[in-house]
Amino acid sequence: MLTLTPNAKEKLQGLIEKADKPLTGLRIKADMMGCAGIKYRLALVENxxxxxxxxxxxxxxxxxxxENAEILIGTVIDFEEKESGSGFTFANPNTAGMCACGKSFAA
Known part of the structure; x- marks a missing residue:
C-alpha cells in the first residue's frame, strides 16, 4: 500500500525516539484541495x-x-533536505493528471 524510503524511515525513527511520550507510528490523512491536488496531514501518534x-x-x-486508503495505494513517502527547506514528499501514482475538484480530468 505505502512505502517509506530509507530517508523517511530514518527521519521518522529519529522523531519517535526524541519524543516526550511513547509513540507507535505515523497517522496519515489526505485532504482533497480542489485543483491544487492533495494536502497530506501527518501526525506522530501514541496509538x-x-x-x-x-x-x-x-x-x-x-x-x-x-477513507484515504484507496487514494494512497502505491504512494512512496520520502524525506528530502534542500537549501530551500526540508520535509516529507509524496510520490502518489493515483494523482497524476487528476484535478481534485472533480470538474476536469486528464484523459
Missing part, C-alpha cells in the same frame, strides 16, 4: 484510531485514515 488501516514499514507503523 492508531480504531478504524485506521495499519501498514507496517519495518519498525515504523503507518496509520491510514480509512
Amino acid at each position: 492508531p484510531e480504531d478504524d485506521d488501516h495499519i501498514v507496517e514499514c519495518g519498525d515504523i507503523n503507518l496509520y491510514v485514515v480509512p
